[in-house]
Amino acid sequence: MKQKTKGYLAFAFLGGILLTSTVLFALPPPPPIDMTDDDVQITKTGTPMDNFPDEQRATFCGAGGDAKSTSFVKEYQIPTLCTQPLAIKVAPDGNVWFVESNVGQIAKFNPMSEIFTEFENELWPDGARTMSWGMDYSSDGTMWYTDGSFDTIWRFDTINETYDAIAFPPSEVGSLPQQLAIHGSNIIVNDFTGSKITFFDLSHNIDEIEYSSIVAPIPNSFTGDFAIDSENNLWYTNWVPDTTGLLLKFNIEQYKQDSYLASTGMDIPLEGYFDVYDFPTDLTTANGLSVDENDNVWIVDTSSSFFFKFDPEEETFTKFITSTxxxxxxxxxxxxxxSPISRPYWSETDMNGNLIFNEQTSNQLAVFDIDNERLVEYMVPSKNPNWADCEDKSNSNCGVAQIFGFDAIGDKIWFTEWAENKIGVVDTGKPLPFTVSTDTESITLKKGEPQTISLNINNLSNTDKINFNFAHTASAVTKSSDLLVSHDFTSSDEIIVSVTASEIAISGDYKLLLGVYNSEINVSKYIDVVIEP
Structure with a gap:
């Protein structure tokens, strides 16, 4: 694959020492709401709902529905109203921790007793709110998480139940510490708007933390999610929406080995520690990034329904698509x-060979079997109609709950519902109600000539109503598509799918997703499609 010429890119490192503190002098109070505006009505409740005018509370605090369940998903209502749960992490003891971003504090849920414990942050300014996207657990019993409003990294001691904080190193264009991961003795954080990746060294004095930052090569850009492969390379993205984007690999080990040379004054070209790859077509908003057990890099695109695999050995991208x-x-x-899109947002890989990601505008959590190229999507039952084009804003079965945070452990996926004030869990260990298979794994199409695929349905639980669903990675617009797909239910356990490449189709290799779904779950598999010149 063609690499971006590194000589034209500006690589730089910054570093310094940050002081931890239990007093945050840098946290100003939030801007006051204009109470003289006759159109703004705020009914005081003594709860975090008071951060929003009355007319916005259903949108940001929840539409008022109780916790719901499906055959696979169980929800839990947070006791305090309007906490806006976001980042979430399961600790080794099984307790589920999450950030209540509307009140700047952390909470714990015990899955055994089903009891919530919320820990007030006395350092947090009254009425302030934030977006805390990243969270991780340290072996010393502390939870670390990001704070995008005050450019801060928080540390919560789960044993002593105390908070303190580190000021995040600022960028001239403004910072937004976003995702956070603990790797060895380092905390790694991406600065989404500040165009850098920052390493905090916890191996020395915890009260004076050394840090170093990789400045992203594209100026005035976003720096997205990151992951570390088995050879200790850091992978991350740097991009400008709809303009340009790079996937970067930083050789951490080599840089550490050579760092002593830099301390002697030797000039070491920083570009030598990087491999850089241009984004493929259709990858424009690269939020989530993960690395699987074979060191393939997975990137999800929040401006579409696409997700991508990058093979470092072949230096090639493969494009996949979610269900509609x-x-x-x-x-x-x-x-x-x-043309509705699902907007995959964040991702992670598990120990079972799966890629897991949230679909923001599908209200689903997806589990992709990497080796077998099968996709299972679990519908979250709570929906907030104020975030979708719903006719009836009181309709509890229309909308999205804004599932932004999740953490997979074993066969459970714990998640937060930012717009519904709930957390929930998906049990992926439960048997599926149906599975699908096809009579072929790939087809080759001449333009204008159809081929058929038999999609077989193994209905394991005698589900009454199932629907056909398909999607593909070929070019598709409202009135024209490179792949034309139709189907016929020939029986309860077989669908004949007809696939035709249009006369003006662009030649190439594509993925065709075929599956069936009901109101709770979508089960699909991918077919390789080659359109001949």
């Missing part, structure tokens, strides 16, 4: 949504 969102997620009461 169910209408209950987007509503479309106005009829303006012609």
């Amino acid at each position: 969102p169910q209408k209950s997620a987007y509503g479309n009461s106005t009829g303006i949504i012609k």
Whole structure:
């Protein structure tokens, strides 16, 4: 694959020492709401709902529905109203920790007793709110998490139940510490708007933490999620939406070995520690990034329904697609949504060979079997109609709950519902109600000539109502598509799918997703499609 010429890119490192503190002098109070505005009505409740005017509370605090369940998903209502749960992490003892971003504090949920414990942060300014995207657990019993409003990294001691904080090193263009991961004695954080990756060294004095930052090569850009492979290389993205983007690999080990040379004054070209790859077509908003057990890099795209695999050995990208969102997620009461997209947001890989990601506008959590190229998508039952094109804003079965945070452990995926004030868990160990298979794994198409695929359905639980769903990675617009797909239910356990490449189709290799779904789950598999010149 063609690499971006590194000589044209500006690589730089910054470093210094930050002081930890239990007093945050840098946290100003939030801007006051203009109470003289006759259109703003705030009914005081003595709860975090008071951070929002009355008319916005259903949108940001929840539409008022109780915790719900499906055959695979169980939700839990947070006792305090309008906490806006975001980042979430399961500790080794099984307790589930999450950040309540509307009140700047941390909470714990015990899955055995089903009891919540919320820990007040006395350092937090009254009425302030933030977005805490990243969270991780340290072996010393502390939880670390990011704070995007005050450019801070928080540390919560789960044993002594105390908070303290580190000021995040600022960038001239403004910082937003986002994802956070603990790797060895380092905490790694991406600065989304500040165009850098920062390493905090915890191996020395915890009260004076040394840090170093990799400055991203594209100026005025976003620096996205990151992951570390088996050879201790750091992978991350740097991009400008709809303009340009890079996948970067930073050789941590080699840099550490050579760092003593830099301390002697020797000039060491920093670009020698990087490999750089241009984004493929259709990858424009690279939020989540993960590395699997074979060191393949996975990137999800939040501007579409696509996710991508990068093979470092072949230096090639492969594009995949999620299922089409169910209408209950987007509503479309106005009829303006012609091509709904799922918007995959964050991702992680597990020990079972799966890629897991959240689909923001599908209201689903997805589990992709990497080796077998099968996709299972679990619908979250709570929906907030104020975030979708729902005709009836009181309809509890229309909208999205804003599932932004999740953490997979074993066969459970714990997640937060930012707009519904709930947490939940998906039990992926439960048997699926149906599975699918096909009579072929790949097809080759001449333009204008159809081929058929038999999609077989093994209905394990005699589910009454199932629906056909397909999606593909070839070019598709409202009135034209490179792949034309139709289907016929020939029986309860077989669907004949007809696939045709249009006369003007672009030649190439694509993925075709075929599956069936009900209101709780979508089960699909991928077919390789080659369109001949």
